[in-house]
Amino acid sequence: MKTTAFDYNTVADRLSGGMFAEYPVRGDGMRPFLYPGLDHVLLSPMRINCRMCSETEMELHSRHERFSSWWKRKKCRPDGRTTIRRRDVVLCATNEGGTPSLYRVAHIHGTLLLLRKDGRAKPYESATVSDVLGVVIGGTFRGGRPLSVTSRKWRYASRAWGLPYKAMRLKKKLF
Numbered sequence: 725m726k727t728t729a730f731d732y733n734t735v736a737d738r739l740s741g742g743m744f745a746e747y748p749v750r751g752d753g754m755r756p757f758l759y760p761g762l763d764h765v766l767l768s769p770m771r772i773n774c775r776m777c778s779e780t781e782m783e784l785h786s787r788h789e790r791f792s793s794w795w796k797r798k799k800c801r802p803d804g805r806t807t808i809r810r811r812d813v814v815l816c817a818t819n820e821g822g823t824p825s826l827y828r829v830a831h832i833h834g835t836l837l838l839l840r841k842d843g844r845a846k847p848y849e850s851a852t853v854s855d856v857l858g859v860v861i862g863g864t865f866r867g868g869r870p871l872s873v874t875s876r877k878w879r880y881a882s883r884a885w886g887l888p889y890k891a892m893r894l895k896k897k898l899f
Contacts, residue, residue: 732823735767735815739858742773744781746863747815747826753841754813754826757881762866765826767815767858770805787874788861806859808837811882813860813873818849824857830886842885 738745749763758765768785777785789807808814810829816839817824827839830848837856838848863871872878 736824736857739767739769739815741776742769742771743776744768744778744785745858747858749826751825753843754828755843757842757885758813758826759866763863763871765813765860765863765871768806768861769858770853770856772806784862784872787872788859805853808832808853808856808859811879811886814839814856815858815860816851816856818851818855826860827851828882828885 735745735747745767747765747767749758749760749765752760766781766784768781768788772785774782785806808829810832812829813826814829814837815824816827816837818827818839826841827849828842829837830840831838835853837851837853839851840846840848861873865871
C-alpha cells in the first residue's frame with residue numbers, strides 16, 4: 725500500500741481533535757518490535773475529547789495513565805495532557821513539514837524529548853512535547869494478536885532494547 729499525505733493528515737486531524745486513531749506502521753525504523761504493513765498501533769491523543777471516544781479506547785488509555793512506574797522512570801505530563809514516559813513509543817514530526825513517524829522516547833529533560841528509532845543506530849533526534857501528536861497505547865501485532873504496552877513482555881523487551889545504547893555510551897566514556 726502506498727503512503728500518501730492524506731493518511732498522515734487524517735491521523736493528525738483525528739489526534740488534534742482529541743480522538744484516538746489507528747495508525748498502520750510505516751517504514752522499518754521500529755523493527756523488530758513493530759513491522760511495516762503487518763502491525764497497527766492505537767494512538768492516544770495528547771488532549772482527549774471524551775465524548776468522541778469508545779469505552780475500550782478509554783480503558784486502554786486509563787491503563788496507560790495508571791501504569792505505576794518505578795522511581796527511576798522519568799515521565800513528562802504537562803497539565804491536561806497524556807503522560808509521556810521514557811521508553812514509550814510516540815508519533816512525532818521531528819522536522820518542519822515532514823511526515824510524522826514513530827519514535828521511542830529515550831530520554832526526557834523537562835519538555836525536551838530525545839527520540840530514536842529501534843531499528844537504527846543513528847544519533848538521537850530531539851523534539852518537544854508539543855511536537856508529539858500521539859502516544860501508542862495499544863494495537864495489533866502480526867496475525868491480529870492484541871498489543872498492550874503495559875504488558876510485562878513489552879516492557880521488558882523495551883527495556884532490554886535500550887541496553888546496547890547504554891553500553892556504547894559507556895564504552896565511549898572509558899576508551
